Amino acid sequence: MTSDPIDRSGLRPRYWETTPLERMTRREWEALCDGCGKCCLNKLEDEETGEVV
Ligand code: SF4
Numbered sequence: 001m002t003s004d005p006i007d008r009s010g011l012r013p014r015y016w017e018t019t020p021l022e023r024m025t026r027r028e029w030e031a032l033c034d035g036c037g038k039c040c041l042n043k044l045e046d047e048e049t050g051e052v053v
Helices: 026-031
Strands: none
Touching: none
16 A cells, blocks of 8 residues: 555544544544455445445
8 A cells, every 4th residue: 555545643642552442533433444455355245236335
């Protein structure tokens, strides 16, 4: 990966070690993603419509 699409500016250092998921802000939650792409490997396709989620 060459660029990070997630804005991590201003986040507290290592906040994930002290903040439970349910207490994270939306930005903190989104910044947990490291861009590994593994979530993209799990897809569901509707056989009838072809819709992929
Ligand atoms: S699995 Fe998906 S959401 Fe989780 S870190 Fe990897 S890319 Fe981000």
